[in-house]
Amino acid sequence: MEKEHETTRQGKKQVKKKKKNLLLKIFIILILCLLVAGIVSSIQLYGLVQGAPEIDDDSFNFSYSSTLYDENDEPLATLSNGERRQSIKVEDIPQHVKDAFIAIEDGRFYEHSGLDLKRIGGAVLSNITNGFGSEGGSTITQQVVKNSLLTSEKSIKRKIQEAYLALELEREYTKDEILELYLNIIYFGNGAYGIEVAADTYFGKNADELTIEEAALLAGLPQRPSSYDPFQAPEQAAERRNTVLFVMNEDEFVTDEEYKEAKNVSVEEMVQEKRSQGDISDAFMDQIYKELESIEEIDASMIYNGGLEIYTTYDKEAQEHVDEVLNSDEFVMYPDERFQAGVALIDNRTGEIKAIGGGRNQEPGKSRANYAMNIQRSPGSTVKPILDYGPAIEYLNWSTYQQIEDEEITYTGSDQVIHNYNGNYHGIVSMREALTQSWNIPAVKTFKEVGQDRASEFAANVGIMIEGSLYESYALGAFKEGISPLELAGAYAAFGNEGTYNEPHAIRKVVFPDGKEIILQPESIEAMNDSTAYMVTDMLQTVVEEGTGTLANIEGVAVAGKTGTTNFNEETKQKYNISEGVPDVWFAGYTSNYTAAVWTGYRQVNEENYIKTREDRQIAQQIFREVMVKMVDEETHDFKKPDTVEEITIDTKTGKRATGSSHDDGIVTELFVSGTSIKDAYSLVEEEWKKKQLKSEDDNEKSNSNRGERREEENSIEKEAEVNEKDTEEKKEEANEKPREETKEPESEHTEGDEEVEEVEEVEEPDSNEDKKEPDSESEEKNKKEEEKKQEKEDTNTREEDDTDEEESDPDEG
Secondary structure: OHHHHHHHHHHHHHHHHHHHHHHHHHHHHHHHHHHHHHHHHHHHHHHHHHOOOOOOHHHHOOOOOEEEEOOOOOEEEEEOOOOOEOOOOHHHOOHHHHHHHHHHHOOOOOOOOOOOHHHHHHHHHHHHHHOOOOOOOOOHHHHHHHHHOOOOOOOHHHHHHHHHHHHHHHHHOOHHHHHHHHHHHOEOOOOOEHHHHHHHHHHOOOHHHOOHHHHHHHHHOOOOOOOOOOOOOHHHHHHHHHHHHHHHHHOOOOOHHHHHHHHOOOHHHHOOOOOOOOOOOHHHHHHHHHHHHOOOOOOOOHHHHOOOEEEEOOOHHHHHHHHHHHOOOOOOOOOOOOOEEEEEEEEOOOOEEEEEEOOOOOOOOOOOOOOOOOOOEOOHHHHHHHHHHHHHHHHHOOOOOOEEEEOOOEOOOOOOEOOOOOOOOOEEEEHHHHHHOOOHHHHHHHHHHHOHHHHHHHHHHOOOOOOOOOOHHHHHOOOOOOEOHHHHHHHHHHHHOOOEEOOOEOEEEEEOOOOOEEEOOOOOEEOOOHHHHHHHHHHHHHHHHHOOOHHHOOOOOOOEEEEEEOOOOHHHHHHHOOOOOEOEEEEEEEOOOEEEEEEEEOOOOOOOOOEOOHHHHOHHHHHHHHHHHOOOOOOOOOOOOOOOEEEEEEEOOOOEEOOOOOOHHHEEEEEEEOOOOHHHHHOOOHHHHHHHHHHHHHHHHHHHHHHHHHHHHHHHHHHHHHHHHHHHHHHHHHHHHOOHHHHHOOHHHHHHHHHHHHHHHHHHOOOHHHHHHHHHHHHHHHHHHHHHHHHHHHHHHHHHHHHHHHHHOOOOOO
């Protein structure tokens, strides 16, 4: 028994020993793996470090400029750093200026040796959570290395070399020398490199004259120069500046009183008037800067000193013409100097921006706004093809003949009545008529049928991104946050490009000094069926030919387009004592090759600044026409109907295909998606249509009945005339048969009288022909009066239509 226990204990010891041996082997293997990995990593790190550039004084000398090329690859302008870069000694820079940059960029600058491990740890955590490159942990030293020795590539290799070179830089240069390098090479936007040039660009002064609030504004720019541009985005610039001031106050670089005083200064009051870019439109350059700064491989500082070759879509002639249209009275009569307009002109087939009209009276070197790119205004009825009728064709297969009842309705869940701009309701109308005349109620009804999800999807496909829910008022272009002419032009271009959307862009490609190219042509998106694009286009041609957009028409050219107008709310009307007038008027349209979108209005509404007259409402259409006339050439052609669309001629009185017996005044030709029928067009108004048909039949029966009664009356008169004629003839015969002497018997008393009677009888004797003429004459007189009444009614209708046409030449409301 004891032997058995002993044997068991020995067995257990052997098992434990084997486990220990196994664990030891695993541990040794892991150590060896780690050693091997460490050796391999060390070799790799050594290779990366060895491949890093050398640090010397020449590393911080910059002489590379970038070149812009136009649409034909001809040199357009040089973005030179020679006049836009000036150095300044660190001892000449005020302490509060240095404090501002240290506070927001590198709070432990004087404590670390080039790398801030605590900051790197936070960045690593952010990158793990939000993805690699989502947040940087770079110190000022690292930024000097990145902006002068390395590229902006987001890679492990670049990060390792950056860390190594930062440590090296700290060993070779003092902290003040590194800070001086940083303040002289960092990019501040608008072509300004270094604190000295930035101070002059934004405030018209030297760096040693900067105030606390000015220093804070400049310190906030390097993170995103375009987003915080005080010329273009003063509100965002103020917000960023105040963040810098807050950190400075937290770090006790400024007192509470200085902090409060500095953050209350308006950015608009701080900055000076902006200087011109020279050979290229300032408005177009805004878009170029925006696109360059969005390219991951290009750091903002490379625009001027990276030696880049930037190939743009710039059409010099088109741009000069747009500027001339906006800034002279040769083409359009503007009401006053304050009246503004923004124009975006793009190529339908590629999305290339050909010209940008940023505004009126914005002289080179002056502070300006860009009304083509940087405004957010409600688009009014220009959005109806995008949110209402386009989606209805795309998702519901509606025809241009789709019948919709224009009647009094309210927004869902509200007692707010929706109005048409002329205050009337028009009964059952086709989709084409509703869009042509820009009736609001059919648009809202269509939007409801489509649904907000599909409407939002359709809009997103053509570049109109709407965040959050779409309300029914969006169907009329009453947006919570608006859009720009450039976005609207991009959306309309998809209709003119057979349903293919190309994102508007100003840069085709960028070539680096080493020959590397970045092609920037956005990928085309099939935004809608070609049938949808063509049917919307065909209706928009009707808008220009006979609807609200006739002033945009170009003789002999196929033009499609839509007007749009927004309205003041009651609060604004009362505030500025506005009885009649509107804040915004739009026109967007296209030919087969080019699209232009135009916004008109004022920078800020007040008692004087709003669109007052009917003539001023027409200016958007006039600008469009004058801009597009310049773009018409031999390649401009009619819009081509695809095989997926069928033309059907309809008798509107019967609701069926027209036949040889159909009256011309009731015949229309409409477009249908192949596979659909006329019957489908009545899906929304089946009951109303039946009532209308029954009424028409009743009217026809009454008309037939009246004609029958008139025939019976005429027949009765004819029969009576025949009887009278017969009686008269018989009397004549009797008189002729009497002897002559018998007639003379009472001669002494009655001869004259008898003769008179006889003569009267002869005169009054009813001739058979005249008997028949008399009732015909009465009938003709009656018909004549009816014809006169009918003509008078038609004349009245004509006058009413003429009034409508006059009203229609105003852009539509809503």
